[in-house]
Amino acid sequence: MEAQENVPANKPSGQLVIIGGAEDKEGDCTILREFVRRAGGTKARIVVMTVATELPREVGENYIRVFERLGAEDVRIVDTVEREDATSATYLEAIEKATGVFFTGGDQARITSILKGTEIDKIIHRRYAEGIVVGGTSAGAAMMPDVMIVEGDSETNPRVEVVEMGPGMGFLPGVVIDQHFLQRGRLGRLISALAQQPAVLGFGIDENTAIAVSDNKLEVIGEGAVTVVDESEITHSNIGEILKDEPLAVCGAKLHILPHGYKFDLKTRKPILD
Amino acid sequence: MEAQENVPANKPSGQLVIIGGAEDKEGDCTILREFVRRAGGTKARIVVMTVATELPREVGENYIRVFERLGAEDVRIVDTVEREDATSATYLEAIEKATGVFFTGGDQARITSILKGTEIDKIIHRRYAEGIVVGGTSAGAAMMPDVMIVEGDSETNPRVEVVEMGPGMGFLPGVVIDQHFLQRGRLGRLISALAQQPAVLGFGIDENTAIAVSDNKLEVIGEGAVTVVDESEITHSNIGEILKDEPLAVCGAKLHILPHGYKFDLKTRKPILD
Numbered sequence: 001m002e003a004q005e006n007v008p009a010n011k012p013s014g015q016l017v018i019i020g021g022a023e024d025k026e027g028d029c030t031i032l033r034e035f036v037r038r039a040g041g042t043k044a045r046i047v048v049m050t051v052a053t054e055l056p057r058e059v060g061e062n063y064i065r066v067f068e069r070l071g072a073e074d075v076r077i078v079d080t081v082e083r084e085d086a087t088s089a090t091y092l093e094a095i096e097k098a099t100g101v102f103f104t105g106g107d108q109a110r111i112t113s114i115l116k117g118t119e120i121d122k123i124i125h126r127r128y129a130e131g132i133v134v135g136g137t138s139a140g141a142a143m144m145p146d147v148m149i150v151e152g153d154s155e156t157n158p159r160v161e162v163v164e165m166g167p168g169m170g171f172l173p174g175v176v177i178d179q180h181f182l183q184r185g186r187l188g189r190l191i192s193a194l195a196q197q198p199a200v201l202g203f204g205i206d207e208n209t210a211i212a213v214s215d216n217k218l219e220v221i222g223e224g225a226v227t228v229v230d231e232s233e234i235t236h237s238n239i240g241e242i243l244k245d246e247p248l249a250v251c252g253a254k255l256h257i258l259p260h261g262y263k264f265d266l267k268t269r270k271p272i273l274d
Numbered sequence: 275m276e277a278q279e280n281v282p283a284n285k286p287s288g289q290l291v292i293i294g295g296a297e298d299k300e301g302d303c304t305i306l307r308e309f310v311r312r313a314g315g316t317k318a319r320i321v322v323m324t325v326a327t328e329l330p331r332e333v334g335e336n337y338i339r340v341f342e343r344l345g346a347e348d349v350r351i352v353d354t355v356e357r358e359d360a361t362s363a364t365y366l367e368a369i370e371k372a373t374g375v376f377f378t379g380g381d382q383a384r385i386t387s388i389l390k391g392t393e394i395d396k397i398i399h400r401r402y403a404e405g406i407v408v409g410g411t412s413a414g415a416a417m418m419p420d421v422m423i424v425e426g427d428s429e430t431n432p433r434v435e436v437v438e439m440g441p442g443m444g445f446l447p448g449v450v451i452d453q454h455f456l457q458r459g460r461l462g463r464l465i466s467a468l469a470q471q472p473a474v475l476g477f478g479i480d481e482n483t484a485i486a487v488s489d490n491k492l493e494v495i496g497e498g499a500v501t502v503v504d505e506s507e508i509t510h511s512n513i514g515e516i517l518k519d520e521p522l523a524v525c526g527a528k529l530h531i532l533p534h535g536y537k538f539d540l541k542t543r544k545p546i547l548d
Binding site for chain 1: 429430431458501503510512522523524526529530531533536
């Protein structure tokens with residue numbers, strides 16, 4: 001399997017900060033601090049996208065408070081509840097001027113169903129290609145790949161039926177992202193997601209942990225670990241023979257556990273070790 | 275690292291049935307059925323060791339009922355509450371005549387603290403070398419290696435402090451066994467256990483799932499999967515540099531997910547594929 005194909009050579013020049021949920025908002029805020037720093041620090045203009053949550057006000061204001069405390073120059077909420085909202089001139093202008101766009105947690109299916117293919121979607125992708133930072137936590141992390149985990153069961157052995165896949169927002173093609181990873185026992189779910197597209201890389205991101213991606217490389221930030229599962233060189237899988245409630249077999253996958261400070265090359269599919 | 279060293283060449287000729295806990299006792303009893311079959315079927319003489327549990331009566335009688343229903347010729351309980359019990363002539367004679375010895379769940383530290391080094395321990399090992407079947411579920415599975423997981427946290431990223439290791443009963447050297455594996459999110463705990471002895475193989479056994487071991491080979495039985503983590507060829511670990519509350523890094527581990535019917539060779543450390 002030639003896996004590099006999944007990572008486009010002409011990748012955008014922006015950055016991603018992809019958070020496994022439950023990031024610290026009261027203490028050092030290591031991860032959100034890094035997001036603000038990459039978005040321009042005290043010059044950062046941040047748009048908080050609350051599309052995933054059904055509590056946009058509480059969730060959004062919480063992030064406004066943190067980002068303002070960390071010194072961002074401008075922080076505003078864009079709350080799209082239905083697809084029509086995604087053409088609002090005020091919203092489009094805010095995103096046009098933003099140096100960082102942050103997607104909150106909630107339900108990743110809301111992000112894609114409300115935003116995918118809209119003007120907002122196009123502008124965020126263009127701004128991302130121009131160099132801004134796109135961040136997301138939990139649902140806002142799950143939606144980053146071109147094919148995402150829509151929902152699934154935790155704490156189970158891998159079976160096709162435990163996970164529902166669907167189109168993601170396509171900021172980081174060639175991977176699958178899972179969140180709250182070791183805290184919710186999601187190895188089985190990630191393996192199930194990968195079974196259907198073994199050439200992609202699987203990233204299981206722990207709570208209060210993130211990957212910062214730029215230039216086809218990523219660096220881990222935060223408290224926990226990122227579990228990388230690479231099935232591109234597996235010696236066997238039974239995916240072609242089983243029905244969807246039958247247990248998956250995978251032989252010869254590669255596994256990396258990467259905590260804070262560790263780097264990974266998305267093109268060579270290898271940890272970058274000094 | 276030369277890992278095969280951990281699997282002795284002159285291994286005993288008996289069999290092991292190592293169960294990840296919560297095996298079916300009401301329906302088909304796939305796993306317990308296989309234990310009885312390997313112990314001699316309708317000629318099986320089974321001793322149920324309740325040493326791990328503080329409810330020996332309930333737990334023991336439950337197994338007597340199942341094993342008798344499955345047609346074993348003789349089933350009896352050996353309940354050692356303290357080390358002195360492990361010299362009881364009645365108990366020793368029962369084990370001497372047994373074709374299968376089964377360890378229930380409970381606390382694996384009770385198994386080693388009460389039995390290790392006693393007459394019972396010696397007789398079970400001798401009988402195992404002579405060809406009988408030794409089975410165990412949950413705590414009775416954890417105690418199988420020479421170094422076992424005594425206790426530990428579930429649903430966490432790998433850190434040295436999340437797992438306490440100690441001497442096991444030594445029926446299957448060169449491995450670490452974890453149980454209730456994907457059901458309790460124990461990848462982090464297994465990686466933590468392996469970090470301190472990366473040359474051993476890690477087996478995470480799901481509930482109602484087992485490995486049947488004979489002749490340095492194992493076969494998976496049951497509903498879930500066995501997750502095999504092999505760190506013998508890792509390219510990097512930070513274990514030498516971190517303190518015990520700091521997150522572990524592991525690069526280049528191998529991962530296999532093996533459901534019912536899959537086989538694994540403990541000497542070559544590879545799945546046996548047709």
